[in-house]
Amino acid sequence: MEEDVEENTSGPLNLLVARRSFKNSNYVGPKKSKNLKQILALEKTMDLAIDIPTYQNIECPPSILPQKKYCDITGLDARYTDPKTGLRYHNAEIYQFIRSLGVPNVQAYLASRNAAVVLK
Known part of the structure; x- marks a missing residue:
């Protein structure tokens, strides 16, 4: 430590030459x-x-976890399903919106996820 002080007092401080004791010379990023x-x-x-095996030829069995269900309106996780229309929804606010939809709109939402059901 005393050697560092003697080097720095001999002239102006040069940070490129000054020894940095806080850096590990063996460090690899x-x-x-x-x-x-x-x-x-x-x-x-x-x-x-x-x-x-490579990423292109790898094969795996189907997942044992249940398939995730998403809200047909917002795309968020769907916790509930409307029994009348079959649309999945996230919360009560979305449920009120689904209740205000007409039959053609409900059919369009169901068709978007390939679950077209004829509603009466």
Whole structure:
């Protein structure tokens, strides 16, 4: 520590030459990750055996978790389903909006998620 003080007093302070004892000279920054597009492009250029799994040939079983349901009006998580129209909704405010919709509008919302049901 005393050596640093002697170097700094001999002339003007030069930060490029001054020794920084608080920095670890062995530190290596975090490794940058690649996005999926970069990985797929890299896999296309590599000649890999057929039995080696890659992002393009990987297969997995269907999920055992139930499918998520989203509100037909807002796109938020749908906790409820209207028994009369079959539309999914997020909260009571959206339910009031669904009750004010006409049959053609309800049909349009159901058709948007491929659940077209004939309402009477």
